[in-house]
Amino acid sequence: MNRSTQSMCCVMHSHRDAAKFRLILCGATAASIACFSTLADAHDITIGSEDTANFVCDSSVRWDTVRSVTLGVFTHAHNCVINASADLSNPSGDTADQLYHISVSMDTTSPALDNSTARTVELRGQSKINDPGRWPVSTTSRVVAGANAPHTFLLLCRKNNGTNPNLIIVDSGINVVCLQQ
Numbered sequence: 001m002n003r004s005t006q007s008m009c010c011v012m013h014s015h016r017d018a019a020k021f022r023l024i025l026c027g028a029t030a031a032s033i034a035c036f037s038t039l040a041d042a043h044d045i046t047i048g049s050e051d052t053a054n055f056v057c058d059s060s061v062r063w064d065t066v067r068s069v070t071l072g073v074f075t076h077a078h079n080c081v082i083n084a085s086a087d088l089s090n091p092s093g094d095t096a097d098q099l100y101h102i103s104v105s106m107d108t109t110s111p112a113l114d115n116s117t118a119r120t121v122e123l124r125g126q127s128k129i130n131d132p133g134r135w136p137v138s139t140t141s142r143v144v145a146g147a148n149a150p151h152t153f154l155l156l157c158r159k160n161n162g163t164n165p166n167l168i169i170v171d172s173g174i175n176v177v178c179l180q181q
Contacts, residue, residue, distance in 0.1 A: 100160065103156045
């Protein structure tokens with residue numbers, strides 16, 4: 001094979017490789033477009049609400065809603081994580097039971113008192129004891145937000161009994177991260 005024939009073979013071989021490459025590239029592009037077009041509907045959502053205004057938790061009969069955020073209506077479900085925290089101001093007093101409950105929920109203002117996301121704090125002003133003036137509390141939960149309905153995520157508080165002084169929540173926040181199922 002002379003140099004001219006050798007060059008010709010390489011060019012012919014090169015054209016065949018280029019054609020294969022273009023075919024593979026076109027196929028990969030088409031597959032990518034198909035894949036990403038289905039992912040275009042996939043999304044992550046974050047919603048939240050924070051405030052530094054005082055909130056009075058005054059009920060032992062029902063949960064008080066400290067903060068809430070709403071996820072709109074989607075045609076698909078979401079896996080969501082609710083994170084919430086608050087600074088509680090010690091109401092002083094020294095009654096027999098000064099327990100306060102903080103919890104998060106989705107779509108209900110009356111979760112069970114002893115649920116997996118409920119945090120219970122005892123705050124009192126005992127004589128001869130230097131009780132904390134403020135107490136931080138946080139909780140988290142994973143929930144599934146079903147399709148075709150809005151969902152409300154709540155940060156709730158409740159006194160354990162009616163003789164407890166009202167609890168002042170100094171600041172609070174609730175943040176929710178949702179991933180499409």
